[in-house]
Amino acid sequence: MAETRFMKGNEALGEAAIRAGLQGYFGYPITPQSEVVEYLALQEPNHNYVLIQAESELAAVNMVYGAAAAGARVMTTTSSPGFSLMQEGISYIACSELPCVFANIVRGGPGLGTIQPSQSDYFQATKGGGHGDYHLIVLGPNSVQETVDHIYLAFELADKYRSPVMLLSDGAIGQMMEKVVLPDPIEYKPDKPWATTGKTPDRERNIITSLFIQAEIMEQRNLKLQEKFKKITENEVRYEEYKLDDVEYIIVSFGLCSRISKKVVDQARESGIKMGLFRPITLWPFPTKPIEELASINSVKCFISVEMNAGQMVEDVKLSVNGKKPVYFYGRTGGIVPTPDEIINHIKENLL
Amino acid sequence: MKPGYEQIYKRPETLLPKRMHYCPGCFHSTIHKIIMEIVEEWDIQDKVIGVCPVGCSVFAYDYLDIDMQEAAHGRAAAVATGIKRMLPDKIVFSYQGDGDLAAIGTAETIHACNRGENFTFIFINNGIYGMTGGQMAPTTLEGQKTTTSPYGREPATTGMPIKMSELVSQLISVAYVERVSCNTPANTRKAKRAIEKAFKIQMKGLGTTFIEVVSNCPSNWKCTPEESLEWIKEKALPYFPLGVFKEPAKEEVE
Ligand SMILES: Cc1ncc(C[n+]2csc(CCOP(=O)(O)OP(=O)(O)O)c2C)c(N)n1
Numbered sequence: 001m002a003e004t005r006f007m008k009g010n011e012a013l014g015e016a017a018i019r020a021g022l023q024g025y026f027g028y029p030i031t032p033q034s035e036v037v038e039y040l041a042l043q044e045p046n047h048n049y050v051l052i053q054a055e056s057e058l059a060a061v062n063m064v065y066g067a068a069a070a071g072a073r074v075m076t077t078t079s080s081p082g083f084s085l086m087q088e089g090i091s092y093i094a095c096s097e098l099p100c101v102f103a104n105i106v107r108g109g110p111g112l113g114t115i116q117p118s119q120s121d122y123f124q125a126t127k128g129g130g131h132g133d134y135h136l137i138v139l140g141p142n143s144v145q146e147t148v149d150h151i152y153l154a155f156e157l158a159d160k161y162r163s164p165v166m167l168l169s170d171g172a173i174g175q176m177m178e179k180v181v182l183p184d185p186i187e188y189k190p191d192k193p194w195a196t197t198g199k200t201p202d203r204e205r206n207i208i209t210s211l212f213i214q215a216e217i218m219e220q221r222n223l224k225l226q227e228k229f230k231k232i233t234e235n236e237v238r239y240e241e242y243k244l245d246d247v248e249y250i251i252v253s254f255g256l257c258s259r260i261s262k263k264v265v266d267q268a269r270e271s272g273i274k275m276g277l278f279r280p281i282t283l284w285p286f287p288t289k290p291i292e293e294l295a296s297i298n299s300v301k302c303f304i305s306v307e308m309n310a311g312q313m314v315e316d317v318k319l320s321v322n323g324k325k326p327v328y329f330y331g332r333t334g335g336i337v338p339t340p341d342e343i344i345n346h347i348k349e350n351l352l
Numbered sequence: 353m354k355p356g357y358e359q360i361y362k363r364p365e366t367l368l369p370k371r372m373h374y375c376p377g378c379f380h381s382t383i384h385k386i387i388m389e390i391v392e393e394w395d396i397q398d399k400v401i402g403v404c405p406v407g408c409s410v411f412a413y414d415y416l417d418i419d420m421q422e423a424a425h426g427r428a429a430a431v432a433t434g435i436k437r438m439l440p441d442k443i444v445f446s447y448q449g450d451g452d453l454a455a456i457g458t459a460e461t462i463h464a465c466n467r468g469e470n471f472t473f474i475f476i477n478n479g480i481y482g483m484t485g486g487q488m489a490p491t492t493l494e495g496q497k498t499t500t501s502p503y504g505r506e507p508a509t510t511g512m513p514i515k516m517s518e519l520v521s522q523l524i525s526v527a528y529v530e531r532v533s534c535n536t537p538a539n540t541r542k543a544k545r546a547i548e549k550a551f552k553i554q555m556k557g558l559g560t561t562f563i564e565v566v567s568n569c570p571s572n573w574k575c576t577p578e579e580s581l582e583w584i585k586e587k588a589l590p591y592f593p594l595g596v597f598k599e600p601a602k603e604e605v606e
Contacts (some may be wrong), residue, residue: 024438050437054430057461062427062460065405066434069421092424093406196419196435198398198442207413209422 003182009144009174010077012182013103014043016151016212021188022049024074026063028056028082031115032171033105036077048195057082068098069208069324071195073155073188077103079171080121081112083129090164091130095210095221097228099158099192102166105174108308116335117171120286122312125168126284133222135229137165137236138283140254144178149179150256152183159190161232168283170308172256172337184294229285230280238281239290241267247276248299249347252317253306254280256337261306263340265345274299274351280284283313291320302326302351306343309333364392366417373411377577379534379567380409383476384414386544387445388416390551400443401435403428407449408482426457429464431469433485443551444471450491451481454516461520468525468559472550477518478567479588486572490514493587513591517564520595527559531599535564535584539594549605558600566592 007015014036017025027037037053044051050067054060060076067074078086079205083104089230093100104125108118125138137157141147147169199205212218240258243265244250258279268275278294280287294300302325305314314329321327330346332338353359363369367388374380391397392499396419404412407427413420418541423431428446436444453461461473480498483485486501491513495504505513521529526551533544544563550561566588568580575583 024434026434052433052437052467054460058427059430059433059460060462062424062430063434063437065423065427066421066431067438068434070401070435070438072438074438088424089427196421197439198401199417199419200398205413205417205421207422208420209413211410211422230476241540 005180005182006177007144007180008035008177009147009169010105011039012144012180013077013147013151013174014039015182016148017101018043018047018049019182019185020152020155021073021186022075023072023077023188024050024063024067025062026052026054027073027076027078028054028060030079030082032107032117032174033077033079035174036103057085058089061086061093063088064100065093065096065098068093068100069096069196071190071192071197073190075101075103077105079105079107080109080118083121083124087259089128090136091132091134093164094134094136095132095225096208097162098164098208099162100164101154101158102164104166104168106168106170114335115171116334117173117256117337118308118333119170119257120333121168122283122307122309125166126286126316134225134268135284137161137163137232137285138168138252139165140168140256140281140283141173141287142258142279144173144176144180147173148180148182157236161228163228163232168255170256226345227331228282230291233285236282237287237289240279240281242277242280244294245274246274246299248274248301249351250276250278250294250300250303252278252280252303252307252313254283254313257306258309260338260340260343264343267340267344268347280313286316286320288316288320290320293318295321295324298327300325303326304328304330304347304351306338307331308337364388366397368415369419370415372415374408375571377568377570377580378408379478379565380476382534382540383474383543383567384412384415386540387474387547389544390548391418396443399441400445401439403432403435403444403446405446405448406483407452409447409449409476410483412447426452426455427460427474427604428452429457429460429469433464433469435533435581436469436471440470443554445474446471447474448476449476449482450477450479450489454490454514461516462523465520465523465526465560465562468527468560470554470557472547472554472561473563474547475562475564476567477516477538477564477592478569479513481570482572486569493591515592517562517597519551520560520562525559526562526598528553528561528599530599531564531566531592531594531597533584533589533594534557535566535568535581553600553605558604564593
């Protein structure tokens with residue numbers, strides 16, 4: 001039954017996964033994400049999923065590989081350094097086309113960095129991250145509610161496209177408590193004839209591999225993947241527009257930053273500045289076309305990408321705007337969350 | 353079959369009739385065959401799921417007519433863990449070389465064993481990195497020449513060959529550890545019995561089963577297949593003695 005609760009982001013993420021029919025969870029503790037594995041450990045006796053606290057993120061991602069290829073609905077969660085460790089495995093998973101869900105509750109890097117929230121893994125999440133040509137479907141929730149909704153969506157998209165899907169969240173959304181409506185639990189029945197469940201006489205053996213040693217065959221696999229990425233790009237772009245009628249200044253922001261930017265827009269509007277917000281919800285596929293269309297509107301003066309990093313998504317905004325309008329950037333790094341005042345002051349001093 | 357003749361040996365049907373990429377004399381093909389003989393004799397093709405490593409046996413799935421997954425280098429134990437936990441009624445095995453299991457994948461090996469993951473390791477110890485052209489493995493013998501120990505393995509800087517069977521048999525959750533070889537017909541039969549026993553123990557859910565096969569690599573040892581058998585007898589087996597390191601009580605298995 002759908003149910004309203006007041007929950008911490010990471011715990012809500014775990015609860016959503018259970019309700020979405022989770023069968024296997026493999027994870028390794030890391031701040032600010034550990035509540036997910038702790039919550040799932042606490043709830044384990046009441047449900048049918050398997051939980052393993054792996055010996056490392058390397059092991060966790062490869063347990064995900066094995067379990068996903070066995071046909072199960074599986075997930076792992078981590079934070080930035082752990083996500084780096086998973087990259088080889090994710091590349092294998094993308095090439096072998098295994099449906100599974102990742103969540104990266106990002107903390108500030110590089111290096112061991114900080115445990116404070118950040119968006120500095122945007123490049124790693126949206127450009128592939130591991131070796132080879134591939135993409136994950138990347139969702140950028142901006143609230144506890146959306147974290148829950150995106151977990152459902154992520155599992156659905158993973159199965160639909162036989163693709164890994166990830167939530168690129170951050171330490172603030174993972175740690176904050178908000179009201180959340182938890183959807184009805186799903187009774188998950190996998191339908192995966194390709195899974196390695198034991199060869200029966202009625203079918204050929206199933207092989208899960210990312211090895212295609214002949215260049216011609218490997219190219220075919222790449223073309224197949226690219227075809228899929230194209231289909232995803234055509235069908236799965238999601239975004240939110242806020243106060244974009246009559247707009248002159250467009251902030252582009254995702255995740256936590258988009259909530260701060262909404263406040264910035266409201267304050268700007270109060271002082272008569274025609275500002276609006278464009279929020280990518282899918283970070284890959286990136287909403288290139290809608291931004292391109294906005295850039296073609298005469299009254300639009302410029303775009304400002306506001307991020308909690310040194311300027312990553314701004315590159316995708318520039319590619320989308322494609323030279324039609326100036327694109328600026330404002331960001332804070334190292335786990336600092338910018339305030340609405342500093343953003344609006346920056347815009348007023350530099351761009352108006 | 354001609355009248356008066358009796359067929360006493362054949363390739364198991366589950367071992368696909370393909371020309372293998374393995375070098376002449378390599379034990380990989382022998383070990384593939386004994387696994388598939390078990391699959392056929394026990395009629396468990398629908399129950400077995402294998403995990404192949406990165407190494408010479410990366411293409412094992414080309415020959416074994418069962419469902420298989422290809423794991424990243426060193427991660428076969430984690431992959432097998434994921435499969436077995438999702439499909440606890442299946443018989444799952446990982447098939448790994450010494451670089452895979454005892455160098456890059458040591459953590460996964462030890463922790464799968466320590467959790468008592470209920471699958472079977474088939475560990476092919478040939479003392480060298482076969483696939484990448486004969487570099488030193490953690491199991492390379494003292495003084496043994498490889499492309500990265502061209503003057504012979506030097507224990508002062510590279511340590512001594514790691515004894516994985518001895519190591520994992522220390523872990524409480526491990527049920528069965530045996531070291532076998534395929535250097536003689538008798539030893540090959542023993543190797544088959546060991547894998548059978550491991551599968552049986554796995555089906556009983558008694559814990560991790562670990563079969564180490566002291567293997568060869570004529571190509572990278574730069575010798576003939578016959579000489580490689582000699583090397584196993586004279587050099588490898590004195591350091592890696594064959595035998596059972598740990599097993600459950602008989603009543604538990606039968
Ligand atoms: C992450 C990673 N590092 C290195 C390699 C290169 N590599 C492929 S096989 C191999 C060693 C294999 O040796 P072993 O496990 O002993 O198996 P064998 O080939 O002797 O059967 C290495 C280092 C790789 N594929 N992936």
